[in-house]
Amino acid sequence: MKTYAIVISALTILILVAVAWPIRSTDEWKKISPFTAVQIEDEKIVAQYEGAFYEVSAIAGISSSKIIETSRKTFKGHWQKRIIEDIAEVLEAAGAPNSKFVSLQLIEPQSGAVKTIEKAEMTKENRQKIYRGA
Secondary structure (H helix, E strand, O other), rough: OHHHHHHHHHHHHHHHHHHHHHHHHHHHHHHOOOOOOEEEEOOOEEEEOOOOEEEEEEEEOEEHHHHHHHHHHHHHHHHHHHHHHHHHHHHHHHHOOOOOOOEEEEEOOOOEEEEEEEEEEHHHHHHHHHHHOO
16 A cells, blocks of 8 residues: 555656646746846847847847736836846746847937847846846
């Protein structure tokens, strides 16, 4: 009888691990970013992309104001931290598809010119740079 209980317990644990594994794996993709540094300044997202800082106008076709609004509603008191450290999660909450590549609209601070990046890669390495710097 004890052997039967042990087998049932082991199977239960295996099933729980098998069910939880995809959830954990799914959340892992959210630990990525196209930027290497991010700040919130006067209701604007300022980010470093390829070594230069820009005001972020849009990510994945979603305006910065919509990103900020969504983050405030979804993450309440942690809205700035989520934009800075977990932009993929904020983008998902704003309706962007899960992707390792996003389009960016960046405003150059000196000239005000808009720079468009069609396929900016979001990587774990970039997010780690942000996380260590935050």
